[in-house]
Amino acid sequence: MTVDTVALIPRRPFAWKEFLLQSWFVARVSLLPTVLLALPFSVLTVFTLNILLVEFGAADFSGAGAAYGSVTQIGPMVTVLVVAGAGATAMCADLGARTIRDEIDALRVMGVNPLQALVVPRVVAATFVAVMLSSVVILVGLVGSFVFSVYVQHATPGAFAAGITLITGIGAVVIALVKAALFGLSAGLIACYKGMSVGGGPAGVGQAVNETVVYTFMTLFAINIIASAIGVEAIS
Structure with a gap:
């Protein structure tokens, strides 16, 4: 399904109306939780880092640590956690409900x-x-x-x-946005796959939603490790 979906993205006609509706829906349900999660993550990181910097007499470099943490890790990680927990689960539930009502088969017919x-x-x-x-x-983190x-x-x-x-340049920003795109892509693919392959009635939809969250989080950490390693090598 992943290969077929990627191959169909550049083909016409593209469902612009559905894309706009889904973009607005995901952004609407994810924006506030994202901001509320970003603040404590950023503050906790800066608080811990500043304690170490003060001990070393380098408190003036607190901005460097805050920028590096927010750009490279906090931004992409918080985003995908909320997108996976809110947007992807809703996508899975919607497609799962359509599947058990045979709407997907009706479209094929x-x-x-x-x-x-x-x-x-x-x-x-x-x-x-x-x-x-x-x-x-x-x-928000900065x-x-x-x-x-x-x-x-x-x-x-x-x-x-x-x-x-000081240590965060345009390269780190580009890598962070690429990581966020990969996270969103994987979350969408997993959610759609689990929704399209639902079986067992309404209970199967609930199970598919739970599996979507678990598999997305597992994929998130795997992608984060690989992308971070490649990004560090690319910048250096």
């Missing part, structure tokens, strides 16, 4: 390819929204880290701002 009509726009929407949300998480470092741990505002680009 009418000569409509369900992969092109339903799966492709959902996968592309999950990928697109994951990249957009990752950018929001990075921005702002939250700045406020916490300056007003709670008394770091110097100018030094924090100057350290943001």
Whole structure:
């Protein structure tokens, strides 16, 4: 299904209406949880890092650590956790309900390819929204880290701002967005596959939703390790 879906993405006609509806849906259910998760993750990272920097007498470099953590790990990770927990599960439940009601088979009888009509726009929407949300998480993480470092741990505002680009450049940002796109792509593919292969009635839909979350998280960590290793080698 993955190969067929990727092959159908550039083909016409593309289901733009379904893509826009799914993009809006995933963004609507994921935006607030993403922001609420980004703040504590960023603050916890900065708090721990600043304690070490103060011990070494290098508190002025708190911005460098905050930027590197937010861009390389917190942004993509928080994004896919929310997309997998909210958007992907909803996609799986929707397609699973259509499957057990024989709507997918009805589309095939009418000569409509369900992969092109339903799966492709959902996968592309999950990928697109994951990249957009990752950018929001990075921005929120940097702002939250700045406020916490300056007003709670008394770091110097100018030094924090100057350290943001010290070890985090455009290459790290590009790799972070690529990771977010891969996370969103894998979440969409897993959700659609589990939804399209549901069996056993309504109980099977619930089981497929649970499996979607578990498999997506497992895939997330595997992709993160591989992409991070490749990214480090590419930057260096």
